[in-house]
Amino acid sequence: MTELAVRDLVKDFRIRDGVRRSRLRAVDDVSFTLTAGRTTALVGESGSGKSTIARMVARLESPTSGRIVVSTDDGTEVSGRTYRDHVQMVFQDPFASLNPFHTVEHHLARPLLLHGRTRGREDTWRQVLHLLERVNLTPAEEIARRRPHELSGGQRQRVAIARALAPGAKVVIADEPVSMLDVSIRLGVLNLLGRLQREDRLAVLYITHDLATARHFADDVAVLYRGRIVERGPASEVILRPKHPYTQLLAAAAPDPDKRGTVVAEPADPVGGGLGPGVHSGCTFRDRCRLALDVCATTPVEEKVGDAHFARCWLYGPKDR
Numbered sequence: 001m002t003e004l005a006v007r008d009l010v011k012d013f014r015i016r017d018g019v020r021r022s023r024l025r026a027v028d029d030v031s032f033t034l035t036a037g038r039t040t041a042l043v044g045e046s047g048s049g050k051s052t053i054a055r056m057v058a059r060l061e062s063p064t065s066g067r068i069v070v071s072t073d074d075g076t077e078v079s080g081r082t083y084r085d086h087v088q089m090v091f092q093d094p095f096a097s098l099n100p101f102h103t104v105e106h107h108l109a110r111p112l113l114l115h116g117r118t119r120g121r122e123d124t125w126r127q128v129l130h131l132l133e134r135v136n137l138t139p140a141e142e143i144a145r146r147r148p149h150e151l152s153g154g155q156r157q158r159v160a161i162a163r164a165l166a167p168g169a170k171v172v173i174a175d176e177p178v179s180m181l182d183v184s185i186r187l188g189v190l191n192l193l194g195r196l197q198r199e200d201r202l203a204v205l206y207i208t209h210d211l212a213t214a215r216h217f218a219d220d221v222a223v224l225y226r227g228r229i230v231e232r233g234p235a236s237e238v239i240l241r242p243k244h245p246y247t248q249l250l251a252a253a254a255p256d257p258d259k260r261g262t263v264v265a266e267p268a269d270p271v272g273g274g275l276g277p278g279v280h281s282g283c284t285f286r287d288r289c290r291l292a293l294d295v296c297a298t299t300p301v302e303e304k305v306g307d308a309h310f311a312r313c314w315l316y317g318p319k320d321r
């Protein structure tokens with residue numbers, strides 16, 4: 001069973017604030033595991049660090065510290081090019097991720113050739129058609145000859161999904177895959193991802209700010225606030241019985257579309273300054289938390305709050321700490 005384990009991941013960015021230089025901790029001590037046949041939703045508001053995590057998992061960005069390890073069925077750790085075969089990404093903007101000068105066929109044939117998955121031209125063409133059929137783009141022969149501008153947004157995203165499957169991916173990172181699509185076609189694309197996940201037993205990381213689709217499509221949910229996972233566990237548990245005050249706020253706002261977007265994370269803290277390089281002190285949510293305690297000035301550790309359900313909040317820590 002393919003598994004992708006993220007352990008103690010940290011990412012600092014150097015930023016310039018006028019003449020002052022500082023570091024911004026975008027991802028702070030993040031750990032989670034993606035397993036074959038399961039979808040994990042990483043939920044967080046804008047600026048919480050979702051894309052930075054996605055980019056590190058896809059090896060487009062290197063971590064400041066921490067580890068990302070993929071292991072196969074027999075427990076062998078995969079690295080180098082095999083890692084790239086295994087872990088593929090679907091980006092938010094399907095137009096930006098496809099080259100306007102190339103046909104759909106080119107976009108799908110290229111990863112097949114690069115990853116050594118084809119035996120000549122005829123086989124490549126056959127596989128391109130098969131990939132298009134798998135993502136419901138038919139007639140495949142006709143779609144294969146089109147260029148990105150001759151496709152709708154939803155069709156382009158389906159091509160991007162087919163391209164992610166082409167190298168034989170076992171882990172798919174879908175970073176807000178439907179947020180730029182028309183509302184009417186979002187469900188179709190998410191359903192497609194769900195079907196492929198089941199058929200290929202993919203491990204999917206579904207990145208979103210939308211708790212409702214996370215509940216519908218994910219088995220597990222991790223809630224990110226200012227770079228830290230504040231709560232994680234089975235999707236229905238986390239969303240229906242949230243424990244962390246931040247998740248409770250998100251869950252309360254989620255069912256009402258008018259309220260959506262009112263819970264916006266403040267930008268991550270620049271680090272350095274008085275705190276010393278790279279150090280966050282205390283719970284990142286404490287200045288907005290209606291239940292904040294004195295102890296929240298100290299960084300909370302993850303506490304078990306239910307079956308496979310964890311919250312990083314002092315409300316659930318041992319009371320004598």
Ligand SMILES: Nc1ncnc2c1ncn2[C@@H]1O[C@H](COP(=O)(O)OP(=O)(O)OP(=O)(O)O)[C@@H](O)[C@H]1O
Nearest residue numbers: 013026044045046047048049050051052053267268
């Ligand atoms: N290359 C960079 N240089 C400096 N800061 C960065 C860089 N990339 C991201 N950041 C900062 O890191 C934090 C997390 O950004 P990230 O894009 O990962 O958040 P996000 O949750 O994906 O947000 P969104 O949903 O808006 O994409 C933000 O404060 C952002 O400004």
